[in-house]
Amino acid sequence: MISTMECAVDAQSLISISLMKIHNSRTQRGGIKLHKNLLVSYVLRNARQVYIKEKYAEIYRMQQYEEVMTVCNEIQELNPLDLEAEDAEDEEQARAACCVEEASACGSPCHRGAAHCRTAGTVAGCSLLEDGCKEPEPSYYRSCCMEAPPAPLCEQCPANSSAHCNKTTVLDLDTHVVTTVENGYLHQDCCCDALQCGQSAQSPAKKRKVEFGFCASDAEEAPDFTAARKRAKREDCSYSAPDYTDTSNISNLISIFGSGFSGLLSRQADLEQICSKQALASLGAWTRAIV
Amino acid sequence: MLCAGPGGGSNDVQWCFSQVKGAIDDDVAEADIISTVEFNQSGELLATGDKGGRVVIFQQEQESKNKLQCRGEYNVYSTFQSHEPEFDYLKSLEIEEKINKIRWLPQKNAAHFLLSTNDKTIKLWKISERDKRPEGYNLKEEDGQYRDPNTVTTLRVPVFRPMDLMVEASPRRVFANAHTYHINSISVNSDCETYLSADDLRVNLWHLEITDRSFNIVDIKPANMEDLTEVITAAEFHPNQCNTFVYSSSKGTIRLCDMRAAALCDSHAKLFEEPEDPNNRSFFSEIISSISDVKFSHSGRYMMTRDYLSVKIWDLNMESRPVETYQVHEYLRSKLCSLYENDCIFDKFECCWNGNDSVVMTGSYNNFFRMFDRGYQQDMTLEASRENSKPRSVLKPRKVSTGGKRKKDEISVDSLDFNKKILHTAWHPLDNIIAVATTNNLYIFQDKLI
Numbered sequence: 001m002i003s004t005m006e007c008a009v010d011a012q013s014l015i016s017i018s019l020m021k022i023h024n025s026r027t028q029r030g031g032i033k034l035h036k037n038l039l040v041s042y043v044l045r046n047a048r049q050v051y052i053k054e055k056y057a058e059i060y061r062m063q064q065y066e067e068v069m070t071v072c073n074e075i076q077e078l079n080p081l082d083l084e085a086e087d088a089e090d091e092e093q094a095r096a097a098c099c100v101e102e103a104s105a106c107g108s109p110c111h112r113g114a115a116h117c118r119t120a121g122t123v124a125g126c127s128l129l130e131d132g133c134k135e136p137e138p139s140y141y142r143s144c145c146m147e148a149p150p151a152p153l154c155e156q157c158p159a160n161s162s163a164h165c166n167k168t169t170v171l172d173l174d175t176h177v178v179t180t181v182e183n184g185y186l187h188q189d190c191c192c193d194a195l196q197c198g199q200s201a202q203s204p205a206k207k208r209k210v211e212f213g214f215c216a217s218d219a220e221e222a223p224d225f226t227a228a229r230k231r232a233k234r235e236d237c238s239y240s241a242p243d244y245t246d247t248s249n250i251s252n253l254i255s256i257f258g259s260g261f262s263g264l265l266s267r268q269a270d271l272e273q274i275c276s277k278q279a280l281a282s283l284g285a286w287t288r289a290i291v
Numbered sequence: 292m293l294c295a296g297p298g299g300g301s302n303d304v305q306w307c308f309s310q311v312k313g314a315i316d317d318d319v320a321e322a323d324i325i326s327t328v329e330f331n332q333s334g335e336l337l338a339t340g341d342k343g344g345r346v347v348i349f350q351q352e353q354e355s356k357n358k359l360q361c362r363g364e365y366n367v368y369s370t371f372q373s374h375e376p377e378f379d380y381l382k383s384l385e386i387e388e389k390i391n392k393i394r395w396l397p398q399k400n401a402a403h404f405l406l407s408t409n410d411k412t413i414k415l416w417k418i419s420e421r422d423k424r425p426e427g428y429n430l431k432e433e434d435g436q437y438r439d440p441n442t443v444t445t446l447r448v449p450v451f452r453p454m455d456l457m458v459e460a461s462p463r464r465v466f467a468n469a470h471t472y473h474i475n476s477i478s479v480n481s482d483c484e485t486y487l488s489a490d491d492l493r494v495n496l497w498h499l500e501i502t503d504r505s506f507n508i509v510d511i512k513p514a515n516m517e518d519l520t521e522v523i524t525a526a527e528f529h530p531n532q533c534n535t536f537v538y539s540s541s542k543g544t545i546r547l548c549d550m551r552a553a554a555l556c557d558s559h560a561k562l563f564e565e566p567e568d569p570n571n572r573s574f575f576s577e578i579i580s581s582i583s584d585v586k587f588s589h590s591g592r593y594m595m596t597r598d599y600l601s602v603k604i605w606d607l608n609m610e611s612r613p614v615e616t617y618q619v620h621e622y623l624r625s626k627l628c629s630l631y632e633n634d635c636i637f638d639k640f641e642c643c644w645n646g647n648d649s650v651v652m653t654g655s656y657n658n659f660f661r662m663f664d665r666g667y668q669q670d671m672t673l674e675a676s677r678e679n680s681k682p683r684s685v686l687k688p689r690k691v692s693t694g695g696k697r698k699k700d701e702i703s704v705d706s707l708d709f710n711k712k713i714l715h716t717a718w719h720p721l722d723n724i725i726a727v728a729t730t731n732n733l734y735i736f737q738d739k740l741i
Contacts, residue, residue, distance in 0.1 A: 030389075046574045
């Protein structure tokens with residue numbers, strides 16, 4: 001009997017069902033049925049295609065969320081009197097992450113970021129943000145999503161809703177090298193970039209609520225974004241940027257979360273684990289510049 | 292020829308229950324599961340094969356003026372073990388004894404011949420009657436004991452005397468070791484000398500007299516098995532043209548081949564394919580487009596294919612699309628995921644034509660079977676069940692409710708029993724008698740004679 005409710009056509013469950021069928025066919029009487037296994041492999045292929053598409057889309061959405069949170073945090077940390085010493089360092093990094101972004105032709109996100117920086121009294125570093133943001137290496141940019149920045153991103157850029165954010169000019173304070181990077185498609189690694197869009201205008205209280213909601217499912221996670229970043233900082237980042245592929249990104253994510261992808265949105269700290277060492281190192285350069 | 296229901300239609304045929312064969316109890320032994328059903332060319336004999344490797348042949352009684360219905364009943368004529376389970380020691384594989392197909396040879400003398408096949412081996416069986424036996428031997432007693440020659444004083448000529456009818460089945464030929472993959476079809480050529488056998492990747496041509504040699508006429512095995520994209524699912528010779536045959540594939544295509552063109556018929560003479568409807572694309576599109584059966588019409592002008600949800604009639608002169616398409620159980624389209632989970636989506640339904648090619652029939656779930664009248668464009672759903680098994684009771688058409696509101700006497704899709712499936716049906720070549728196989732029972736229905 002077929003259940004009354006039609007089963008959820010979930011790509012992931014179809015994959016596991018199909019693999020189970022192939023496995024069971026090996027012990028069936030009469031030998032492996034070529035026809036049936038061929039048909040099962042077609043289902044497997046179809047489900048895998050959908051699964052990969054969904055996962056990429058999910059990771060991309062998650063990156064967006066993280067960028068937003070970065071900016072939110074930036075705004076919160078503008079008041080230096082509230083901060084401890086250790087947090088101050090995090091703030092710098094957060095600000096750096098905020099500032100290191102794909103600047104659009106509109107330039108408004110970076111301006112906003114620059115405004116934050118100026119407000120915080122770090123004119124020297126942020127004045128460089130006029131043209132864009134620091135981009136020490138192309139590999140610093142997010143890599144998980146294979147697609148060009150889709151329209152939704154730019155919808156949130158109030159000044160320029162149609163253009164893709166795809167060009168960044170970066171000055172490395174250590175080496176005094178100016179780099180212009182075009183990134184329509186994503187480069188290696190790191191979800192830690194901070195593409196700025198409209199949500200930076202949100203109130204801090206609202207953002208904090210959103211963040212808490214995402215983290216509610218995991219008791220271990222600190223609701224505070226800065227605390228999470230502290231934890232991420234201390235952990236080893238074991239993946240080198242240039243070789244880091246999207247596939248290994250996903251597989252690492254899977255290994256981090258065990259069986260499934262659920263709860264991915266709350267694991268911002270884990271995301272930062274897979275950022276490249278160079279990405280974190282570049283943050284260090286910024287902190288020196290800013291301080 | 293098709294009944295449109297009580298009180299309806301212009302060419303009224305009402306289907307009545309006639310007989311049911313098989314065990315009554317619900318606990319079905321796996322060996323008793325019917326795996327093939329086939330009438331012979333005259334319709335007098337009806338053969339079934341089962342998963343246990345047995346063949347049971349029913350014979351229609353001679354029409355008796357005394358009985359109410361003028362058609363004779365089908366009674367067991369012969370039962371024999373056709374195939375036994377085997378073991379391939381080289382590959383460490385067990386070979387199932389299940390009878391995949393039975394095909395009758397056209398009758399040439401008093402004996403009947405049929406081909407039966409399992410996954411690997413085809414056998415030619417001779418079914419003959421013995422109703423006389425010789426009596427009056429000189430050197431043998433009546434009980435068979437030998438006499439001492441010294442006691443023989445007179446000589447006599449032995450004579451044939453009548454005896455109780457005995458039906459003997461003897462294997463006359465065994466066609467083995469020609470198929471690496473599982474045999475899905477056999478088909479006797481109209482020349483009555485050759486036949487074809489098809490497995491997942493190859494079609495072989497045999498001569499009925501020669502068992503140690505067969506010719507490979509189609510080979511779709513790719514050089515690298517990783518490149519495999521389709522398999523052969525069914526094959527059949529044209530009923531009139533001894534040079535023509537078709538084979539269907541798991542991709543929903545049918546290829547017609549002409550053996551005069553080349554020794555190896557890898558390149559087809561015609562390719563029948565209907566483009567896929569992109570709106571119906573799903574995870575399971577490839578599965579439901581796989582063809583499970585192909586049958587030529589008796590005339591040879593058309594062929595019919597069965598895929599998971601539909602029956603299609605093709606005109607051999609038009610390759611681009613079928614001329615008729617009949618939905619068997621379209622309400623299952625939204626259930627494909629569940630059907631995939633419980634393996635029902637892999638069920639291989641067969642289809643058949645009636646004697647004059649005006650009606651086609653195929654099976655479905657819940658022991659339903661469907662008939663499509665091509666002329667009157669009517670379809671009917673009937674059920675094979677013990678509840679409707681009063682002799683000569685008229686079968687009531689069934690309906691599956693697909694909308695929200697279920698009418699009285701309708702069955703909702705969720706109430707269907709997917710363990711009760713009718714995969715094998717057969718239609719008497721000359722009369723309105725049908726044989727419908729449920730899991731382990733064989734139902735015989737006939738039209739009501741006034």
